[in-house]
Amino acid sequence: MEVSLGPLPTELHDRIRQWVASDRWAGPETAWPDAVAISGGPAWCTLLDPDGGVYCWCPWDDTVTPIEDGPRKVLEVVIGAKYRPELAVWLPAQPAGALLCVGCRGVGWRDPSGPSDVCHACAALGWLPPER
Ligand SMILES: [Zn+2]
Numbered sequence: 692m693e694v695s696l697g698p699l700p701t702e703l704h705d706r707i708r709q710w711v712a713s714d715r716w717a718g719p720e721t722a723w724p725d726a727v728a729i730s731g732g733p734a735w736c737t738l739l740d741p742d743g744g745v746y747c748w749c750p751w752d753d754t755v756t757p758i759e760d761g762p763r764k765v766l767e768v769v770i771g772a773k774y775r776p777e778l779a780v781w782l783p784a785q786p787a788g789a790l791l792c793v794g795c796r797g798v799g800w801r802d803p804s805g806p807s808d809v810c811h812a813c814a815a816l817g818w819l820p821p822e823r
Pocket residue numbers: 792793794795796797798799800810811812813814815816817818
């Protein structure tokens with residue numbers, strides 16, 4: 692599936708800086724990116740920096756890996772927007788002719804009661820781009 696986020700909307704740069712100032716994911720003494728956690732689980736944490744960089748932190752080897760723009764980054768920001776709704780302006784707009792995702796029946800989550808079972812077929816958007 693071909694979806695991506697593109698550049699971070701201008702209005703979000705300052706908002707994310709505010710989040711980092713009050714809620715930096717790691718202590719200020721660390722050399723990790725200036726970022727906030729936007730999603731995660733028992734074995735990873737997804738981070739967002741004020742320039743729109745999204746990273747995956749792995750606690751097993753304590754590494755931070757950038758996530759390239761594309762379906763995985765979209766999915767992580769969809770999850771992040773559930774808790775930080777301002778991020779929704781960054782998500783791709785549903786194009787005309789988009790198809791309802793049958794994997795999640797258009798809700799983006801296989802179980803709408805929680806974020807643990809996000810729909811990977813549509814990057815949690817609930818729709819798929821029109822077929823070419
Ligand atoms: Zn889906």
